[in-house]
Amino acid sequence: MAIFFCYIIYFFLILRFCVTLFNFISNPKLTKVSHQYHDLVSILIPARDEEKNILTLLQSMESQDYQNIEVIVLDDHSSDETYNLCANFAQKHPLFKVIKGKPLPNGWLGKNYACHQLAQQAKGKYLLFLDADEEVENGLINSSVYRIKVHRLALLSLFTNQVMVTLGEKTVVPLMHYMLLNLLPLRLIYLSKNPAFAAASGQFMFFEAEKYHQYQWHEKVKNQVVEDVEIMKQVKQNRLKGEGLLANGFIRCRMYNGYQDAIHGFSKNFLAPFNYSIVTFLLYLVFLIGGPVLVGLTLNLQLFLMMLSLIVLTRIMISLSSGQNAVYNVLLHPLQMVSLIVVAYLSITKYLTKTVTWKGRKV
CATH class of the missing domain: 3.90.550.10 (Spore Coat Polysaccharide Biosynthesis Protein SpsA; Chain A)
Incomplete structure (x- = not known):
């Protein structure tokens, strides 16, 4: 059963890796142009x-x-x-x-x-x-x-x-x-x-x-x-x-x-990309964070190293695309995942209790 879940996790991981690779190769960035415009x-x-x-x-x-x-x-x-x-x-x-x-x-x-x-x-x-x-x-x-x-x-x-x-x-x-x-x-x-x-x-x-x-x-x-x-x-x-x-x-x-400040700011709207579906958000977290933990618990070194390689390559490509420090993001990845759990908890709690506020206003 554990191996079956590992296969599902790897499918999810490879799918996200392919999305990241596509973004990295297609390079969706604003480019500078020499032609000058004069519209107001x-x-x-x-x-x-x-x-x-x-x-x-x-x-x-x-x-x-x-x-x-x-x-x-x-x-x-x-x-x-x-x-x-x-x-x-x-x-x-x-x-x-x-x-x-x-x-x-x-x-x-x-x-x-x-x-x-x-x-x-x-x-x-x-x-x-x-x-x-x-x-x-x-x-x-x-x-x-x-x-x-x-x-x-x-x-x-x-x-x-x-x-x-x-x-x-x-x-x-x-x-x-x-x-x-x-x-x-x-x-x-x-x-x-x-x-x-x-x-x-x-x-x-x-x-x-x-x-x-x-x-x-x-x-x-x-x-x-x-x-x-x-x-x-x-x-x-x-x-x-x-x-x-x-x-x-x-x-x-x-x-x-x-x-x-960052945790509070992110928690106010982190459910939005998932159409405010708590179930979908939790499933995403299970595969994103729980998946690698499960693979690690299998004690299969080959599977673990393959998973680690995909995560590291993903972090490097995203960091280079977004102008961030790739070394920091690779090293801080575990802490970032912990922060994501904290943001998820606060986001779900605020959504259910309708206590989302920003700059002194209820939103």
């Missing part, structure tokens, strides 16, 4: 209690090589100095402005409503939604405009490079790219019309403005925690084209500061 791009930034991060993003936007932009920050009822910092910055830079958000209506989540308000203020041919804790590099906007024009996209989303400082962050944050590149062939987001192949990152959502205003994407998903994925599904369901790519160093973000 509206940079839209919802911000709530971001006094520690917001100026880094604004300064990196101000020094961008793409000139035809407007930058609008919406202060979403911050309790810190976010609004004053942005207002002072905007006084010195005419392409920037800051507005105050309206009270949150019933049925809306905070970020979704903030993005909806920002879109109403935007004048650009393209709308780029960014999180306030990011930093961008030259070439990002121009390359994104090229991609959306050539592929005739309604939505381009980038999975940003993640900055990790503490050991705690390194045992949690890599789980995002690990699960993404280990489960979903990214090229199918664009190539397949099936909404099941939908993924996106709210850290970078780049829309063709005419289509955005026509469909009012954030209003359609106003009460969704994982609005980015839901919008990509909506795009595909409306027979439009969307694409998700790795950021390739064009944009980076330090999502969380420390282990506790």
